[in-house]
Amino acid sequence: MATVRRACALLLVLAALTLLAGSAVPVPPLGNGLARTPPMGWNDYNAFGLDVTEDLVRRTADRLVSSGLRDAGYVYVNIDDAWMAPARDAAGNLQADPERFPHGIGALAGYVHGLGLKLGIYEDAGTKTCGGYPGSLGHEEQDARRFAAWGVDYLKYDTCYDGGVPARERYGAMRDALAATGRPIVYSICNWGADRVWAWGSGYGNLWRTTPDIRPTFASLLDVFHATVRVSGYAGPGGWNDPDMLEVGNGMTRTEDRAELSLWAMLAAPLITGADLTTASRETLADLANPAVVAVDQDPLGRPATVVSSRAGLDVLTRPLADGDVAVLLFNETGAAADMAWTVPGATAVHDLWTGATGTAVAARVPAHGVAMFRVA
Numbered sequence: 619m620a621t622v623r624r625a626c627a628l629l630l631v632l633a634a635l636t637l638l639a640g641s642a643v644p645v646p647p648l649g650n651g652l653a654r655t656p657p658m659g660w661n662d663y664n665a666f667g668l669d670v671t672e673d674l675v676r677r678t679a680d681r682l683v684s685s686g687l688r689d690a691g692y693v694y695v696n697i698d699d700a701w702m703a704p705a706r707d708a709a710g711n712l713q714a715d716p717e718r719f720p721h722g723i724g725a726l727a728g729y730v731h732g733l734g735l736k737l738g739i740y741e742d743a744g745t746k747t748c749g750g751y752p753g754s755l756g757h758e759e760q761d762a763r764r765f766a767a768w769g770v771d772y773l774k775y776d777t778c779y780d781g782g783v784p785a786r787e788r789y790g791a792m793r794d795a796l797a798a799t800g801r802p803i804v805y806s807i808c809n810w811g812a813d814r815v816w817a818w819g820s821g822y823g824n825l826w827r828t829t830p831d832i833r834p835t836f837a838s839l840l841d842v843f844h845a846t847v848r849v850s851g852y853a854g855p856g857g858w859n860d861p862d863m864l865e866v867g868n869g870m871t872r873t874e875d876r877a878e879l880s881l882w883a884m885l886a887a888p889l890i891t892g893a894d895l896t897t898a899s900r901e902t903l904a905d906l907a908n909p910a911v912v913a914v915d916q917d918p919l920g921r922p923a924t925v926v927s928s929r930a931g932l933d934v935l936t937r938p939l940a941d942g943d944v945a946v947l948l949f950n951e952t953g954a955a956a957d958m959a960w961t962v963p964g965a966t967a968v969h970d971l972w973t974g975a976t977g978t979a980v981a982a983r984v985p986a987h988g989v990a991m992f993r994v995a
């Protein structure tokens with residue numbers, strides 16, 4: 619009896635803590651076993667908006683292979699909004715736009731799979747997608763079955779036209795519908811950081827957006843970084859904070875591009891390139907593929923970085939890694955170069971992940987808007 623009373627009291631305390639703190643108590647994880655490290659791949663939206671075609675997806679898949687990005691880990695080829703015909707068919711099924719996707723999604727999945735890649739698709743937990751195409755609200759089971767039958771491996775699920783239905787109901791319905799198909803499908807919650815999604819996201823999806831849409835500017839990168847690093851503690855294997863698709867190669871300077879990649883890797887963020895890979899420069903492709911930076915992002919411990927020092931726009935982030943090493947990022951948000959340094963107790967060797975140099979100190983002159991990234995043994 620005393621044990622039962624103690625258990626009840628403990629439950630009450632846990633419930634009270636949950637209410638008080640918003641969610642100090644961990645949410646039971648999704649349990650689909652996917653995305654034990656952050657997903658990596660490509661998505662068309664940042665570079666092409668609503669102008670996606672089967673031809674673009676095929677050419678991008680080819681380029682992922684020929685550029686070496688597939689072998690660097692970028693395996694998801696994700697189709698964003700506007701792949702659909704404006705209406706469902708007579709049986710209520712979603713159908714691909716017959717002009718832009720003449721061979722349909724199933725054939726495209728087959729092509730992508732043949733290259734050793736995976737196919738992602740987009741839908742919306744509302745009556746319409748953001749681009750105005752048919753939404754999945756109320757059609758979750760039928761649509762999930764359709765995606766699974768096509769061979770889809772990843773679903774980005776947006777939040778426009780939500781019909782006034784609470785987020786967890788909408789996102790939970792598709793989570794359950796995907797699980798019922800029996801096909802492993804990574805589930806990406808795209809609700810723009812609304813409703814403190816980080817506090818419940820791990821029970822619903824494999825990743826969840828922390829902010830509104832990113833843009834290819836340093837100011838936008840800063841907003842997204844600050845909003846995401848604050849909630850680092852909620853992410854881990856199987857459930858990641860998503861600061862949105864990368865803008866590397868979309869118009870920022872190379873210094874800023876490398877800052878974005880490094881920050882995303884420190885945050886254990888999904889690395890989904892939003893560049894036009896069919897025309898991307900050699901520099902963009904090389905930066906995306908940097909194996910030492912990707913290894914930090916994909917570290918199996920899955921513990922995102924926290925800010926250990928921040929003074930007048932000069933930030934230091936550290937991230938513990940599975941083999942006992944520590945990743946350290948010196949980030950200069952300001953408009954002028956700055957000398958920055960950090961001491962890691964017991965450090966034996968320090969590798970600069972962008973210059974390739976090896977030394978004994980974490981120190982660098984960091985350019986305006988730039989980073990220096992180290993792996994400290």
Ligand code: GLA
Binds near residue numbers: 749808830
């Ligand atoms: C929303 C999402 C974007 C993109 C567009 C497509 O804005 O946040 O990432 O998917 O919709 O319409």
